[in-house]
Amino acid sequence: MFSWKKLNVFILVYICANCTLKDKGGDGREYVQALVSEMAMSTRSSSRAGGDGVNYYRLGGNIAGLSGIIYLQNNAAEQAPFNISGRFTFPQSYPDGGNYAISVSVHPSGQECSVSNGFGRIVSKDISDVIVNCVTK
Secondary structure (H helix, E strand, O other): OOOHHHHHHHHHHHHOOOOOOOOOOOOOHHHHHHHHHHHHHHOOOOOEEOOOOOEEEOEEEEEEOOOOOEEEEEOOOEEEEEOOOEEEEOOOOEEOOOEEEEEEEEOOOOEEEEEEOOEEEOOOOOEEEEEEEEEEO
């Protein structure tokens, strides 16, 4: 039997491996909202020093109009699923001075999505101004 709760938790656990979640019952939307909120709080800090002496930063922005599951990728490599409109952050940190290029690798069913501010170079701060807009076909 299909379960939204299991699907949503599976997708978002991929994104946020260190988040905790309290069961509030319901159809699973509470799980998604709680996990996304927890993930946003856990990724709020900026610079993270790596063992190589390089600072690492987060990459994200905002998704609008989403009504399904979208897969975003950075530099045609790391791919991450998102299924809720609002703030998003890739699960991996990226080195200072590195380039990024965010694109949609899989569009949500029945929607077309575009990315703005999706490419550039990370320079001593988190990138949080990527905009993903989704519209129904």
